[in-house]
Amino acid sequence: MNLFRCTALVLALTTVSLALPAQAGQAVEENSSGDPMYTVEAPPAYAMIGDLVIARPLLIAATVIGAAAFVVALPFTAASGGIGDSGKALVVDPGKAAFVRCLGCTTTGYNHAD
Template identity: 70%
Template sequence: MNLLHRSAAVLALTTGLLALPAHAEVVQQNASGNPVYEVEAPPAYSMIGDLLIARPLLIAATAVGTVAFVVSLPFTALGGNVKDAGKALVVDPGKEAFVRCLGCTTSGYKRD
């Protein structure tokens, strides 16, 4: 196994281990004012599918969206919707690729 294969394996395992903690989201507050959390704990097969299939596709979508954004920039600037185009083509796929927990269906980053 050469250095590239070892590095790729270590990176994949490290990414998987870092994303293992369950994703918790504050849903509401109870009567005493304490937050009530909704925990999304995806199964292992969901995490593996996300790591091997969804994340590479989302990273590719972010890269393609970035190229499309740069190519369309003169037209979106003339139309006045640069911010909307950037959010749709670059930010949204990037949030799903890099911020969402492994195997979760919702993004952990809630600011727009």
Template identity: 65%
Template structure:
């Protein structure tokens, strides 16, 4: 192999390898974000935030059931269910451990 071909092959390989990190997450989807939360955030989330969010989901479900006759008359059952049950449940069960926002946002 000539020195020119060796140099061209090395440059092509190097250029190809350098472009890989830029293509790792082309969609920008936070679900595939490589930045992991620190360990203390995961521990705090597991021991403090998740039990409070699960309790909030249970309490929100109870409040939703109690307020159901009034929300039926007002015509906003979906909004009340979303705010009192769905959003706390998403934060408790769908969000990754230690994350501040839910990474599962598919429409």
């Protein structure tokens, strides 16, 4: 290739590669309505596979271990009046992340006042 064609090719590839992040940002902005309740996540396939193979089994194990820790700590939390807080932190939050979240998403599927 001569010098002109090489320069034109490098210039074209640079222009295209610099325009790609701008197009990706526009796609994200078009999908979000501004209201977090109606924002839909569209996770990529690798995030779904990683969530299925790694994150979900760990979250289920954390829910089971948290339930056991909650039962062990129940007499102490009952004395201090923090049963609801400890149950939410040890059992409900990991369980919600394991069973309510869509595959590959980072937020739960609903927005209720906790």
